[in-house]
Amino acid sequence: MNNSSVDGTATRASARPVTAAPTDEPVVLELSAVKRHFGTGDRRVQAVDGVDLSIRRGEVVALLGPNGAGKTTTLDMLLGLTEPSSGTVRVLGTTPQRATSSGSIGAVLQTGGLLGDLTVGETVRLIASLHGADALDRVDDVVARADLEHLARRRVSKCSGGEQQRVKFALAMVSDPDILVLDEPTAGMDVTARRHFWDVMRADADAGRT
Known part of the structure; x- marks a missing residue:
């Protein structure tokens, strides 16, 4: 660098x-x-x-x-x-x-709202559908990696700030980007969620994601 x-x-x-x-x-x-x-x-x-x-x-x-x-x-x-x-x-x-338009770079940003009336699972599937069949096939894996499986049926509006950050992380990952840009991604996360998030990031970097 x-x-x-x-x-x-x-x-x-x-x-x-x-x-x-x-x-x-x-x-x-x-x-x-x-x-x-x-x-x-x-x-x-x-x-x-x-x-x-x-x-x-x-x-x-x-x-x-x-x-x-x-x-x-x-x-x-x-x-x-x-x-x-x-x-x-x-x-x-x-x-x-x-x-960005090709899905080669994804982002978890501080700003940008989520649709509160949708469930977590519906939100991830909706965004995945914009990236095609391969992204839809990755939904279950992405939800698991973001530790959202137990929240899949919860409305986004009922999620805490840290949980919504994890939803944004899942949305950034559905296109399987080569590069992931994170702007204060763990804001609002508890200690356990933060550790899980960085464990996933280190594993991704080891696999070649930037």
Whole structure:
């Protein structure tokens, strides 16, 4: 991984490898001289100021920094939710938008609502159906890996914040993505659920997921 920084107005975030992939693994995420600002003139805010970052297949990388350092904005650019003001972002050799639409990159984000009237099982099957038959075949496995089997018939609106985070994790996994982007994924989870989640993440990284 290259040296990298994500600059806010007066703060800095850093990317740190938690699990390093072998150097012969291909680069799957690459940001080059990426900047992003919002507003103009006196109201201009430089949210991200010069990110150079390369991440290899199977690597686990943590993006650390205080509130306002540009972490979520950087993740939004990785997912194609916003465009950089300058610089380039490549995901699996293509644009973030193409990688996202193909299901090659999945995400568990802080924002984004769930349909409260559906059950947990209905929610996972609905999203899986958008990715085709292979994703539908993975529903039972994904529900089990997210530790949601005992909640499958519960309405989403009746789930706790931590349980809803696990539902979002299951939704991110139904396409079997090569890359998984996590924005504070364990917020609201209890200790047991948090440990289970990171056990699954480590096993996925060992299997080649980034």
